[in-house]
Amino acid sequence: xxxxxxxxxxxxxxxxxxxxxxxxxxxxxxAAMLAAGIxxxxxxxxxxxxxxPYCLMGICFDCxxxxxxxxxxxxxxxxxxxxxxxxxxxxxxxxxx
Amino acid sequence: MNAADLASSYDLVVVGGGPAGLAAAxxxxxxxxxxxxxxxxxxxxxxxxxxxxxxPVRDRAVLGADYWAGEALAAEATASGALIATGxxxxxxxxxxxxxxxxxxxxxxxxxxxxxxxxGALERPFPVPGWTLPGxxxxxxxxxxxxxxxxxxxxxxxxxxxxxLLWLLAAQMLRAGARIEAILDTAPRLNWLAALPHxxxxxxxxxxxxxxxxxxxxxxxxxxxxxxRLAAGGKDRLEEVVFTSRGKxxxxxxxxxxxxxxxxxxxxxxxxxxxxxxxxxxxLCFEPVxxxxxxSSIPGIFVTGxxxxxxxxxxxxxxxxxxxxxxxxxxxxxxxxxxPQIFRQRLQREETGRGFLDWLYRPAASFRQPDGETVVCRCxxxxxxxxxxxxxxxxEGPNQMxxxxxCGMGPCQGRLCGLxxxxxxxxxxxxxxxxxxxxxxxxxxxxxxxxxxxxxxIGEAERAAVER
Numbered sequence: 001x002x003x004x005x006x007x008x009x010x011x012x013x014x015x016x017x018x019x020x021x022x023x024x025x026x027x028x029x030x031a032a033m034l035a036a037g038i039x040x041x042x043x044x045x046x047x048x049x050x051x052x053p054y055c056l057m058g059i060c061f062d063c064x065x066x067x068x069x070x071x072x073x074x075x076x077x078x079x080x081x082x083x084x085x086x087x088x089x090x091x092x093x094x095x096x097x
Numbered sequence: 098m099n100a101a102d103l104a105s106s107y108d109l110v111v112v113g114g115g116p117a118g119l120a121a122a123x124x125x126x127x128x129x130x131x132x133x134x135x136x137x138x139x140x141x142x143x144x145x146x147x148x149x150x151x152x153p154v155r156d157r158a159v160l161g162a163d164y165w166a167g168e169a170l171a172a173e174a175t176a177s178g179a180l181i182a183t184g185x186x187x188x189x190x191x192x193x194x195x196x197x198x199x200x201x202x203x204x205x206x207x208x209x210x211x212x213x214x215x216x217g218a219l220e221r222p223f224p225v226p227g228w229t230l231p232g233x234x235x236x237x238x239x240x241x242x243x244x245x246x247x248x249x250x251x252x253x254x255x256x257x258x259x260x261x262l263l264w265l266l267a268a269q270m271l272r273a274g275a276r277i278e279a280i281l282d283t284a285p286r287l288n289w290l291a292a293l294p295h296x297x298x299x300x301x302x303x304x305x306x307x308x309x310x311x312x313x314x315x316x317x318x319x320x321x322x323x324x325x326r327l328a329a330g331g332k333d334r335l336e337e338v339v340f341t342s343r344g345k346x347x348x349x350x351x352x353x354x355x356x357x358x359x360x361x362x363x364x365x366x367x368x369x370x371x372x373x374x375x376x377x378x379x380x381l382c383f384e385p386v387x388x389x390x391x392x393s394s395i396p397g398i399f400v401t402g403x404x405x406x407x408x409x410x411x412x413x414x415x416x417x418x419x420x421x422x423x424x425x426x427x428x429x430x431x432x433x434x435x436x437p438q439i440f441r442q443r444l445q446r447e448e449t450g451r452g453f454l455d456w457l458y459r460p461a462a463s464f465r466q467p468d469g470e471t472v473v474c475r476c477x478x479x480x481x482x483x484x485x486x487x488x489x490x491x492x493e494g495p496n497q498m499x500x501x502x503x504c505g506m507g508p509c510q511g512r513l514c515g516l517x518x519x520x521x522x523x524x525x526x527x528x529x530x531x532x533x534x535x536x537x538x539x540x541x542x543x544x545x546x547x548x549x550x551x552x553x554x555i556g557e558a559e560r561a562a563v564e565r
Contacts, residue, residue, distance in 0.1 A: 001250065001251055001252045002248040002249060002251055004246075004249075005153055005154050005247030005248070005273060006153040006154070006247050009247075024246070026246060028139070031242055039333070039334055040334070046478040047478055049478075050333050051229065052231030053234070054235060055219070055235050055513075056237070056241045057138075057144060057237060057241060058138075059509065059512045059513065060509055060513055061508040061509045062475065064508070072508070077137055077138060077186075
């Protein structure tokens with residue numbers, strides 16, 4: 001759904017739900033996921049419906065993902081780093097997990 | 098930069114690295130006051146100049162001269178002597194001018210002599226059926242991806258809505274090689290009647306020729322269809338857009354639907370700080386109550402840029418300078434400062450002609466006050482029907498509505514539902530948004546972890562307040 005204007009930026013590898021994805025230096029986590037064609041980045045706490053980033057500027061909170069073990073990070077505000085581990089978030093958080 | 102590198106106090110704290118914040122910080126730092134600018138994004142520029150220092154889109158014709166004007170602003174701020182902290186999220190501001198900020202998971206409380214809030218604007222909520230589906234985004238989101246990451250939409254893209262930014266985005270996308278299947282124009286035809294008295298001013302402003310050029314550029318390549326209703330359809334992601342044009346229903350397959358109904362001030366930090374706000378009926382949004390220097394109802398706290406009221410990026414820079422002069426003059430009357438009169442004159446030129454745009458592109462009430470199963474609060478999945486029923490049952494305001502339905506209590510803190518809920522309650526109860534008011538908001542306005550809070554230094558006053 002999105003292609004790159006320029007191939008000049010350095011490539012780096014991140015993991016999304018254990019799968020290695022090629023991102024670019026300068027991507028945010030949300031942009032990298034959209035560029036990789038990932039369908040959704042979380043399912044909602046209330047009804048489990050799939051959501052993908054909506055505003056890409058830190059307003060909508062639909063881009064919430066777990067990054068390097070810390071949950072509910074706004075993916076659109078976090079720049080990718082090589083080796084970053086990103087997990088999509090499913091439903092509501094259960095106590096103790 | 099680490100949070101530990103910050104001093105415990107600064108003469109001036111500027112929140113937001115868009116045009117207003119950059120201009121304000123540069124002026125204040127050059128006047129010799131200790132200045133820090135915080136922006137939560139990885140780079141400077143806010144939304145309009147997003148990615149200005151790092152964009153992969155080096156062909157300047159794509160994003161246009163107005164975008165590249167931000168380069169000088171960012172360079173000026175960086176060279177001014179102000180401390181620039183990106184990746185810095187301000188989550189609290191209070192009347193004592195204490196600023197809660199986090200950098201890389203570490204929180205600090207910074208004392209400010211003066212605070213300038215320059216957090217800009219956000220897209221007006223555009224609730225239509227299916228707007229929560231993956232594949233539906235704001236026009237600003239597509240613009241952000243283009244500017245900051247050089248990502249160009251590559252599938253069947255439809256843009257819907259109205260407003261000057263919609264035409265700018267469409268032009269930038271086309272220049273970048275994207276294909277746009279259609280623009281669904283939601284501006285009510287009757288808007289022309291209200292806009293007409295403002296036309297003479299508009300013709301005197303710089304917007305007139307720029308706007309016409311953009312319109313021509315886009316209309317030459319993209320069909321523009323007037324629509325009264327639209328909906329996004331699909332099972333787990335967007336598959337099609339269903340719309341009604343001149344009474345007839347159409348369905349278009351789509352991979353990406355970009356929604357835009359103008360921008361409104363981002364008031365979460367200013368409301369949580371306790372500043373007085375008022376309803377702007379021409380621009381259909383809440384904005385802080387300010388004096389002519391952009392000083393708010395709390396002494397020492399200023400709000401400038403689009404966060405003070407929507408006027409665009411160039412106006413924002415002049416507003417930032419006016420606020421900075423007032424913010425510096427208070428504590429340091431001896432500081433060498435420019436006369437703000439020149440900024441006020443430039444600002445007045447920039448603000449001329451906005452009335453025409455505000456009326457021409459005023460979104461229809463049917464979009465601002467949806468009904469049925471359309472989701473209003475995206476976080477808590479509360480529908481328009483539920484909000485209307487609660488209002489009809491006696492729920493008088495958005496804060497009471499929170500207790501009934503949880504709307505506004507999700508992580509976005511009402512950023513995407515606040516205006517819709519206020520307008521729905523007003524419509525359902527035959528009153529005005531001014532009467533109904535807005536959500537009461539409290540810090541933190543951005544998420545922070547318990548660990549960050551716990552790591553804040555505890556002083557004697559804090560300890561005495563809770564120990565027995």
